[in-house]
Amino acid sequence: MEIPATLIINQILFGLALGAVYILMACGLTIIFGLLDVVNFAHGTFYMLGAFAAFVTVSLFGNFWIGLASAIFLVGLIGWVTETFLIKPLYGKDPLYPLMLTFGFSLAATDLMRGIFGTVGRIVPLPQYFIGSLMWEGIFIPKFRIFIIFLTLGVLIFLWYFFKKTNLGMIIRAATRDSLMVRTLGIDVPRIWTFGFALGVGLAGLAGAVNSTIQSALPDMGVEITIECFVVVVIGGLGSLGGAILGGLIIGQVISFVSLLASDWSNVAIFITMLLILLVRTRGLFGEAGRL
Amino acid sequence: MVTVFLFTGLVSGVASAKPIAALLFPLSGPFSAMGTDMRKGSELALEEINAQGGVLGQKAEVVMGDDEFQAPVAIRKYKEMVDGQGIKAIGGTLSGGISVAVNEWACKNKVLYMSFCHTSIPLGKEQCGYGFVSGMIPYQTGVATAKYAFQNLGKSWMIVTQDYRFGHDELSAWLTISEKMGGKFLGNIYSPLGQVDYSAHIPKIVATNPEILVINVYGQSMDAIIKQLGEAGLTDKKMKFVIPKSHLFTIKTSGAFYTENFYGGHTFYWTLQDKFPKAKKFVEAYMKKHGEPPSQDSDGGYVGTRALLEAMNVAKTTTDVDKLIKTLKGFKMDYNKGPEEFRACDHIRTTSVVIVRGIGAKASGMNYGQVVAEIPWQDTLESCENNKNDVPYGKVKLPGK
Numbered sequence: 001m002e003i004p005a006t007l008i009i010n011q012i013l014f015g016l017a018l019g020a021v022y023i024l025m026a027c028g029l030t031i032i033f034g035l036l037d038v039v040n041f042a043h044g045t046f047y048m049l050g051a052f053a054a055f056v057t058v059s060l061f062g063n064f065w066i067g068l069a070s071a072i073f074l075v076g077l078i079g080w081v082t083e084t085f086l087i088k089p090l091y092g093k094d095p096l097y098p099l100m101l102t103f104g105f106s107l108a109a110t111d112l113m114r115g116i117f118g119t120v121g122r123i124v125p126l127p128q129y130f131i132g133s134l135m136w137e138g139i140f141i142p143k144f145r146i147f148i149i150f151l152t153l154g155v156l157i158f159l160w161y162f163f164k165k166t167n168l169g170m171i172i173r174a175a176t177r178d179s180l181m182v183r184t185l186g187i188d189v190p191r192i193w194t195f196g197f198a199l200g201v202g203l204a205g206l207a208g209a210v211n212s213t214i215q216s217a218l219p220d221m222g223v224e225i226t227i228e229c230f231v232v233v234v235i236g237g238l239g240s241l242g243g244a245i246l247g248g249l250i251i252g253q254v255i256s257f258v259s260l261l262a263s264d265w266s267n268v269a270i271f272i273t274m275l276l277i278l279l280v281r282t283r284g285l286f287g288e289a290g291r292l
Numbered sequence: 293m294v295t296v297f298l299f300t301g302l303v304s305g306v307a308s309a310k311p312i313a314a315l316l317f318p319l320s321g322p323f324s325a326m327g328t329d330m331r332k333g334s335e336l337a338l339e340e341i342n343a344q345g346g347v348l349g350q351k352a353e354v355v356m357g358d359d360e361f362q363a364p365v366a367i368r369k370y371k372e373m374v375d376g377q378g379i380k381a382i383g384g385t386l387s388g389g390i391s392v393a394v395n396e397w398a399c400k401n402k403v404l405y406m407s408f409c410h411t412s413i414p415l416g417k418e419q420c421g422y423g424f425v426s427g428m429i430p431y432q433t434g435v436a437t438a439k440y441a442f443q444n445l446g447k448s449w450m451i452v453t454q455d456y457r458f459g460h461d462e463l464s465a466w467l468t469i470s471e472k473m474g475g476k477f478l479g480n481i482y483s484p485l486g487q488v489d490y491s492a493h494i495p496k497i498v499a500t501n502p503e504i505l506v507i508n509v510y511g512q513s514m515d516a517i518i519k520q521l522g523e524a525g526l527t528d529k530k531m532k533f534v535i536p537k538s539h540l541f542t543i544k545t546s547g548a549f550y551t552e553n554f555y556g557g558h559t560f561y562w563t564l565q566d567k568f569p570k571a572k573k574f575v576e577a578y579m580k581k582h583g584e585p586p587s588q589d590s591d592g593g594y595v596g597t598r599a600l601l602e603a604m605n606v607a608k609t610t611t612d613v614d615k616l617i618k619t620l621k622g623f624k625m626d627y628n629k630g631p632e633e634f635r636a637c638d639h640i641r642t643t644s645v646v647i648v649r650g651i652g653a654k655a656s657g658m659n660y661g662q663v664v665a666e667i668p669w670q671d672t673l674e675s676c677e678n679n680k681n682d683v684p685y686g687k688v689k690l691p692g693k
Contacts, residue, residue: 004499006499007495007496007499010495010498010499011492011495014491014492014494014495015492017491018489018491018492114320118324118328119319119320119321119324119325119328120324120325120328120541121325121512121515121545123519123545123547125547126523130523131522131523131525132524132525133524133525133526140495140498140524142491142494142523142524142525144523145491211489213523214489214491214516214519214520214523215488215489215512215516215519216488216512216515216516216519216545218512219320220320220321221488224486255492256492259481259492259493259496260492260493260495260496263481263482263483263493264455264482264484264692266484266487266492267484
């Protein structure tokens with residue numbers, strides 16, 4: 001089968017946009033794991049909460065941008081409360097406890113949202129200026145996908161600046177390596193952890209808000225993406241932000257090209273990719289525990 | 293109305309009598325919007341039957357619940373009601389795959405099963421005698437939409453197919469009719485069940501540039517692909533979009549993206565009330581109860597439930613499965629689309645397919661689309677002999693399978 005060059009370029013562009021959402025999700029998961037050593041099984045649930053936060057605020061205010069911003073802040077706030085009252089008491093205990101807690105939280109939150117919003121998908125309308133595609137010589141990409149790519153790029157630049165250049169970011173990085181030492185300097189490390197958790201789930205909320213405009217907000221929408229997000233993080237290496245970015249890019253391209261060449265394999269292709277990478281590098285591409 | 297919701301603890305009405313039927317719908321999962329409509333149709337039928345004196349002189353009690361869009365869950369819940377409550381008539385489900393599994397279970401356990409959806413249980417080895425269908429066989433909407441499309445919209449076509457029994461049956465029908473009517477098949481894309489991001493397929497669709505793109509997916513997947521085609525700015529160009537089994541909810545939620553380029557197959561559309569007086573009565577009663585017009589899944593739930601309960605009155609039994617089956621064979625109805633029946637040989641409802649064209653941004657109030665054709669059942673349903681042997685559609689070699 002001969003594949004035109006423009007089609008390959010288009011698949012790369014669409015794969016990039018797909019990967020961008022995975023990157024947002026995986027960066028959040030990585031921050032939480034790297035900082036707290038918590039495997040957040042509720043990450044997809046915070047993604048879902050972000051979608052509903054966008055739905056509610058866009059319905060109330062009719063503004064897409066308020067929807068995006070509220071998804072980060074409302075979900076971050078829920079994350080702050082969750083970490084403070086539910087996860088914090090489990091620090092220092094068996095790592096299985098927070099894992100089970102986040103799993104239970106995801107089941108409870110999903111059912112709660114079913115009770116409130118029902119099981120019918122809620123639509124977040126896309127602003128008119130994002131509808132349509134940019135086209136040039138057979139190459140095309142929808143405007144909103146370009147926005148997703150640049151939004152993710154902006155978030156990554158923010159994260160880089162935050163972790164490398166700000167005092168708070170440097171304290172967080174230090175706390176991931178040696179929290180005891182940071183504590184002896186008089187820094188309130190538990191509050192740092194809470195902030196890190198809120199930041200991580202806020203990114204998941206943002207991803208949910210973005211996807212609610214091209215899919216629908218549904219209570220069980222977080223289930224599948226949680227699994228995919230873990231695949232991305234495992235490929236990149238647990239605790240590595242660079243790994244999360246590379247993992248997201250790889251999975252985006254894998255889905256894009258498998259969809260083109262053998263669409264009925266698109267569901268399993270990401271798992272085969274993970275398997276192959278783990279066979280070569282058992283800790284993932286950049287795996288090194290406890291590093292941001 | 294006397295309805296008990298399975299496992300939810302919700303009971304409405306007086307649950308004094310013993311339940312006589314168990315109905316399950318996908319109230320959660322990717323088909324939840326459609327499953328909810330189906331339940332609403334069943335509730336209306338139950339209410340009407342009870343208003344007319346109930347079943348065998350008593351208010352009918354019917355158990356309704358969520359099958360969670362999973363065959364094992366559906367079978368477990370049906371089994372609990374059959375074993376625990378002595379129910380001998382079950383109904384519902386909204387998936388070709390799940391209904392085939394439930395039908396197999398019903399046959400083994402000698403329980404009457406009224407499927408409300410598009411299902412292949414009247415075909416070939418699935419035809420076991422205990423299953424009836426108030427929806428239709430998937431190939432029927434495939435045949436109806438394909439015939440309409442090749443006559444009116446163009447010849448070259450590409451299809452996105454949900455990768456399970458329902459999607460395969462629709463694809464078979466399209467391939468068969470395409471060959472008969474000189475269609476030009478340009479390719480198929482299989483889509484896993486529950487897929488909600490189709491963006492990676494859009495470059496291939498654009499590069500192939502068919503006159504007709506067949507959207508052979510259902511539920512949330514159908515809503516998502518339309519949204520993403522619209523987002524890419526493709527729904528108001530030259531390409532026509534044909535959906536073998538569309539849905540009122542999808543038209544509503546797709547909004548302006550469901551343009552005049554969209555043509556969907558439905559077993560019911562509310563404007564049929566202009567043609568059939570009884571459809572008007574059905575639409576008005578449904579609107580009064582639920583505050584919205586009925587969809588084709590409302591119709592499937594309504595007709596299936598009403599027929600099942602009326603058959604119990606005619607057969608004078610709620611538990612004698614043989615008598616109920618004998619009654620339902622050839623059972624004549626005139627509920628909401630003119631005279632219909634459950635064909636005696638294969639237990640399929642003889643009903644037409646309505647083709648509804650989108651109106652995009654012009655949609656307002658209840659006005660979401662325009663009926664452009666009604667294809668009679670005689671033009672879509674194969675003979676008893678063909679269905680028994682699952683020909684011709686069951687013998688089609690599907691691409692990549």
